[in-house]
Amino acid sequence: MTTVDATTTAQTLEELAAQLPDGAVITDPVKMEAYRWDRANDPDAGMPLAVVRATCTEDVQAAVRFAAATNTPVVPRGAGSGLSGGSTAQNGAIVLSVERMREIRIDPLTLTAVAQPGAINAEVKDAAAEQGLWYPPDPASFEFCSIGGNIATNAGGLCCVKYGVTTDYVLGMKVVLSDGRLVTLGGPRLKDVAGLSLTKLFVGSEGTLGIITEVTLRLIHIKRNPSTLVATFRTLDDATRAVLGITQQMRPSMLEFMDRPTINAVEDETRMGLDREAAAMLIVQSDEPAGYAQHEIETIAEVCEANNATECYHTDDPDEGQAFIAARRIAIPAVEKKGTILLEDCGVPLPELGRLVSGIEEISRRREVLVAVMAHAGDGNTHPLVVFDPTDDAQRERAHVAYGEIIDLAVSLGGTITGEHGVGRLKRPWLGDYLGPDVLELNHRIKNALDPQGILNPGTVFEAREGR
């Protein structure tokens, strides 16, 4: 825990507040409550010294300079929708919220968006769409997650299987460094190899190297309406074999997987007539030009049928397709209604997807806890949700054991502990074993080079220093 002399801090905080717009600094514990957690709901969230609601880059600089001068931790925060606890408040820290920094400018000539970090992903998509352009990365939370958070975690989504992840769309940024200096990296140039790839280094750094205050995003031309195929399978093996069969032949624009517990949770919500007996369901899209999309969908249908699909339905109607995507998008909230959840984000090399999902089923059975698995199957990126009754201590304990066993299983299959949510605080205990001591040390060397005081988001990705 940071121990700061209360009088000094109060004075300095007042000085900081004087530099910032009215109401930018919040110290009222009741008002700060909303800024202590993200969607990981870490029970160990601390009580911050203050929340600073920045309105511009200069505000962020002022807050970071204050933090550097007083050796105060800074926890950057976008929309608070993170799933790994990367925005969890800490005792004595400044929570630096960028929720008021939401400007978006679209440049149709350079095909870029310049956005402030608090802009919501969907707002960037909408602004781009007004100019006939598209910002592809689409986390399931795209309607309420911030671009800053997306970049901090190198967020993925449903379209990644064909269109890549966040880092593939980041051309440049403004970043406030740990001493309050502002640097501009990259810009609206499609190619630039002058100096180290710093832009790419900051993507996915979860607020531990600097605070992003503006990003330049690459846009592409607007997506065509996709055709959609939905197939159900009697066994997990059939479904994962179909995934491999599809990816061997094409890059569909979406390839999502839901297992039986997920299908049932979604059906409980939607009553859309999903097959509750199916072991798994795939939702696949092709957005190729008319004619060719149908050709791809036919191939996908053939693969599904060759892998014993029990049902295989396809539609060119965008609204009907959208209904299945909506079903997939509400899968997490639907499962959340079954109990408290521990959300996983394991990715494996594609050929291991089958072993991962059947291993998870085995863990679920052995530990007697419900695990609902949904997956961006075309990327090998799964989200097993371990569900438990929060009033049942024994079940809670078994759930945590299952959670750890799932991570260990993914790693043993050559997979990662986090595919798209970030390490945050939640996955930090697994990071060292996953990376190994040498790669972990390489991470530390860069962290120390860029944040020698260790004030930027301590406890996220990296252990907080002693005494913090």
Add this chain to the structure above:
Amino acid sequence: MTTVDATTTAQTLEELAAQLPDGAVITDPVKMEAYRWDRANDPDAGMPLAVVRATCTEDVQAAVRFAAATNTPVVPRGAGSGLSGGSTAQNGAIVLSVERMREIRIDPLTLTAVAQPGAINAEVKDAAAEQGLWYPPDPASFEFCSIGGNIATNAGGLCCVKYGVTTDYVLGMKVVLSDGRLVTLGGPRLKDVAGLSLTKLFVGSEGTLGIITEVTLRLIHIKRNPSTLVATFRTLDDATRAVLGITQQMRPSMLEFMDRPTINAVEDETRMGLDREAAAMLIVQSDEPAGYAQHEIETIAEVCEANNATECYHTDDPDEGQAFIAARRIAIPAVEKKGTILLEDCGVPLPELGRLVSGIEEISRRREVLVAVMAHAGDGNTHPLVVFDPTDDAQRERAHVAYGEIIDLAVSLGGTITGEHGVGRLKRPWLGDYLGPDVLELNHRIKNALDPQGILNPGTVFEAREGR
């Protein structure tokens, strides 16, 4: 200059040689001659202490450990096809050649290639093609440049406008660090956000942070045969306006530009009937599915005609299309026959392409030197070639002045000093001004964190330390 006690060095070099396969260590100055230059032909290339021709990762580790122990610079070297002097030998250095490390394994299930750094880009493409897969990045030198060099420089090419650059295809790597330790970063997982984006940091680091000994590359399904359109224009403005008109509407799979001096140099070589009077020529391809490609080509033709194209020809015949691409690919060697060249690699935001090429024409006129401009126009990435008669000292001087003025012009238009060739030794004098002191310092902090002795490719990207 490094001063190393000759006796000690000789002994230690012998010890190193004893650890390596027969013939791996070359110290004969005549045999070392071929390892002193890359295609930048730096006249200041030094005489190395030794050339080490590694056959495996362990050989590289042994060489780097020797270098660390003796504080000897290490210059990593792939095929020696670099255009910025990043492989230029230095006095007293070890040139670490990976030309014998050429293994390639294709995994059709994970859709990846695992390649050693000495593998030629074309060899990776060929191995992938045998499995119906494609490795897109295609520097003009793809038939003789190494994958290791491509990754060291984050190389681009002709297909980038639609398919992105090298970094977009690098999923993982093995890297020997400056102390000889080996680390493995990433792997055949399409998504992985555990820890900092170190894989991306090493891409484009030009051998200054570590030595890559294996890479895992993402492959995609094989490219369809493209349709090709060639258009000529009476003015540079017409041509660059057409480029903008095309990119506003679609991402063609290729969008290349050649100005009059380039067209004429190519026509001198090929006698294929190019219009010698045209101010500029565009070569555009669409590889969308049949039917839709024709639709794109028609749109491209309309844009060209609306911008006063004097000729506009298109073909669906792959061989005929290939002839135009071949013409573009031989543009550099064709211009090289006109004199000694200084090769530029400036990139600008797309809307500035017109101002850049007309500004270059103005510099060419004012400095009375031939400048031939070819460009990956769809990326805003140009290659102006400043040509001079090596026997004419005054002209040589004017050429160097023009070269600097072109860089300054690109930067003044919001452009970069290098789009795809790398900083190497050639562009280093411009790097500080381009990045500014804070970003340069950020580069140095990371360099110092990963290579505290400063032994990895000193003089490339970063100034060599005092006394080196």
